[in-house]
Amino acid sequence: MLKIKSLILVLILIVNSVILIDKDKIESSNRQVELTADYELFNEFEQLNLLTKFSEQGLSSLAVGEESLRELARENKISIESAWGFKGASAAQDEINSNQIYISGPPAILGQVVKRWRKLNDLEYDKEKNRLIIPQSRSELLTKPVYFASRALSLSQRTNLNLIPRFKADSSYQELSSVAASLKDLTTIIFSGQEVVGYADNLIQTAKKLEELDLKLGLIEPFLAPQRGAKELAAQMSYQALRVHSIKQRELEQLGVQAAVNRYFKAVQQRNVRLLYLKPFANEVQTSQFITSLQEKLSEANYDLAVAQPFEKAKDYQQLKVGLILLLLLLTCLYLKEFNTKLAVISLVSGLSLILIFYLLAWSALIVLVSLLIAVIVPWLEYIYLLSTIRERSLKEVYLTFLAITLISITAGLVITALLFDNSYLLQIKEFRGVKVAFALPLLLGAGYYLGQESKTKDIKEEIEIFLAEPVSWRQLLLLSSALVLGVFYLGRTGNQFFIGVSSIEVLIRKYLAEFFVVRPRFKSFLIGHPLLLLGLFRGPKKYYQWLLLGGLIGQINIINTLVHLHMPLKISLLRVVIGVAMQLAIIPVYRLNILTSKGVEQD
Template identity: 25%
Template sequence: MKKVLMAIVVISILITAPLIYNRAKIEWNNDTYEMIVPYEEIRELAIRGLDTDTIVKTLYDNGVRGISFEPTGIQDLVKQGLVMTLTKSDLFSMLQKEDENTRESILYSRENGLYVLLRNDLDDRWENAIVKSFGDRIDKVTDLPIFKGESIYFIKGISKEELTRGMGAVANPILTRPIGFDENLMTEFASYGFEPVFRIGNNINENNEYVLDQMKQLQDKLGGHKIIFTGNTMLGVAPHKDLKTEDAEQYALRLVNEGFVLMPIEFTKQDGLNIYAKQFNNKIVRLHSLDFFDGRGGYTDRATRAVKERNIRGLYVHVADIKKLEEETITAEQSFEVATQELEAITSQMADKHQPGIAQSYDLLQASKWMTIAGLVGVAAFIGLAALMVSEKIALLTFAGMLLVAAGYIVTGATMFLQAASLVVSIVAATWAAISGEYINSKKDMVFKFLKGAFLALIGVWFVMSLLYGNQFLVKIEEFRGVKLLFILPIVLTFLHVIRDHVKDLAMTVVRNYYLVIVAVIAAGLMILVVRSGNDAGEMVSGTELVLRQKLEDFLFVRPRTKEFLIGYPLLVLGMYIIYQGKGWEQRIGKYLLAGGAIGFLSTVNTFTHLHIPIYLSLLRTVYGFVFGALLGLVLIFLYRLAKKYWPMIQERL
């Protein structure tokens, strides 16, 4: 039975090898990152005295290749002096010299809304866009004596006064409604070598859908094909969860068919992302936002880690704080100086492998169903092999149980079956790797069992990467599930395994006070371990630790996991040595330390469950963990031997 299960595991690994190779190749070849700056901030710096040509040249020289543009709204035309907006009160004040009937007709006959006065030299396309955007909500006004010959419209809605009364400044949807992109402006920046990036919100419908038509025209003309959605919802997403979402699916299908690429913002929950990701076949470019003026600091490290370690290929860079500029707490010159310094630091510290340019989505990663099934059968065989340590009957039951999981996937195609199998094989691999050091007969055996444990952990890793395969995992639309269980169960299972032969002795042991202290310390350590685990966990990391981590990162290109090289593997090596040298209770302590060694192996497996991290980086990090952890383990052995030698002398003096 053992030979049959081993053969199945080997065959499964050979069948799924093309998947691992293909993912590694695709990750390695996509090495261009794109820095994108919002045009609004460039405009704000220029308004406050900076030369536009200087801004543009400096940005380009420091690696910026994308400029994001939002569709123009009435408020943008107001800023340019092309349009004036008036409330009823404004207009009433302007009609002081008119007769009372005219003034009262203005004040009482109109619905709520805004008057929009257009300058005579305003381009006709903007007037047409305004009229189309508001449909039956807009009327041309011809009965105002003081505006004879002027183009003035009334738009039904909420006035500026009503929006701001008692609730602070709120964006008026009349002023912010998209009416079209400034084609001349985008063409100008494209001539400088920048890629136009479209930023749109969930405020486009059948009345102003021509904004999307214009995006397609500009894409064909200027080459820009990336979309960033503003706010917390994507285009077409219903305003309430109980409402239908067909609009989102239709818009997503339209945009993907027109060749656009989606850029979701990391750490920003945007409703509709899963709908869009499905239509886009998960071919998206992840975006990380950097605001040099938010006071968080560490922008260079965050940018380089995002590109190098998290498969992020877009950096959305804020080069000005518009609010601070308006409040005059910072000058345009100071603002741009800060931005320039940060951009220079990012490009100089970025790994040589990654170059600034125009980012592309990852090539399509897609496993055939029979390859995935082969991976699931391999997982069943691997878990069955581990269960043989208990009995053949248990091995058969676990093998059959995992085949049922495979059957569930075959019937439904649901990802949750793959995630469940990945979690189980991760836990089993980390546990099996740790308990492989239970019997040590020589120093050579220590080396062999350490390598065997590493090999078992990496087999588990292989199956996780084979099952959770595809762009949805590469760009973090879908994730490995059950990280907390992975951080607890291997430790618990390893401990239960090593105490199985002397549970009765432990139960009969007289409990001393310091035993309770030891248990409390171990429990606290496990709690901290779990809290600090997870793909996006808010880690309780001190400033000193962050500095040390960065030093390791700078020196080694990628830092090994602290849990591996400082805790798990040193304890494993020490535990195996004590098992080899010790007798009686001392040997038992060595076996208990294997539970601590499980921390190293579960961390190794966990490293590869971060499926948005390139394989070559995870592998390099793991090798560092093995090597440094083993070396520190030798240091612990040396300290242990010293303590054992001198402890009797110390006891005599005490």
């Protein structure tokens, strides 16, 4: 039986490795990072001269937003006249038709507007008077985005910077062709505002139009500026998309040059971001230092400063993933057979039936479900194993047990990574679901198992009746309140979005850890979970310390959770886990010394 289990485990590792090697290859082969500058802000801070300078040193593109005719009129770049109100004097008052609106301005502006609206039949353009006439009934056109600054277009041509249009969502997907016609050599588009063009009913048409124009989609990281429909649009485009990182202007000034450089670099190195959206500091010298330092740091890390390309499409590993799931089911049933043969057979038959049904009807739901089950069950089984082998251990046994449990958690995390891996997770369009469940449920199951073991020799019904009959003490209330507070804090600081903020002290600690290590280890692992597990292993069968073993699951749960951040490079996730574990191994002798010292005065 042991040989069969070992063979299955080897097969699992082989299948897992095939998928993970491809993930690492896709991440490692894409080294092109694009630096794009926000034209409006560089123009506002009068620092356009820097764009010319840095276009020869790695700056690749220029992000340009659209303006409406009303915005242009407020800037005195054009005039708008009608019977309802006048601005400018391009038409004599007796020429004004009450049913028309007259727009006058430079040919460079009006020419671009006419190209954009060339399919509208009710417009009239008078080249001699440089005047565009639209019906009063079409006054809504005055507020629609329509114009890209001609100075930006000229700067782009002069410096060979690619243009990235910031297309506003209140435009239509049909207008994308007009934009592409008026702007040459486009490679990428980043929508501005809170949603993408075509949301929510016309995303398929928008995707088709972008594919026709051979445009990549810039996906702003969701924690920065979530855009409704962006993930769905990227999926419709077969993931021809780039992850984009930016920093808000006020935050940029607060961070300073070096912190801003580190944050952009971290986005590239640790989250697979490939397009960096740069904004200027108010001080031109700081802006120059910022861009120079960022370029140098990226180059030193062997990133190529060039127009970014989407990640290579991952292979379809559906058959391998099905095989991986079947091997996991078989291994689980073989272990169940040692306790109950009937249960093992029932599990095998029901498992095969569910796999077949999900495979035919809801394949993606199957891998999500299996991944969540692994994330919940593995830490729970680790706790059961530790309780069943509880004893005082030597220093060598503590090392080996801690490493063995950690290795199991790493393997579980890597299996989940292999099951979920595809471009949708790589771009963070999809994320591992049930994070809070995976953090809480193993602890609850572990506590239930421990209490169940304690009650085996007792009448559970009688115990419950006695417990309910007893008056509630202040100690019990304090313990319950403390448990609730810790539980809320634990779950509040778990997952992709925290509902409990990070304190300034923690921010400072994170900063120093990030500077000292290549990647920062996770607090819940090296400060909470791993120390609790080690203390529980040291003190052996004492009941108080058996609860520490349960707390030690937090570190193992964190290991699995770290590895299932699929938008992060696999090497970075593994390094983060290794650093957290290494920190514990380095201080184990200190724990041991304290415990040996205390044994002389402490009685069990």
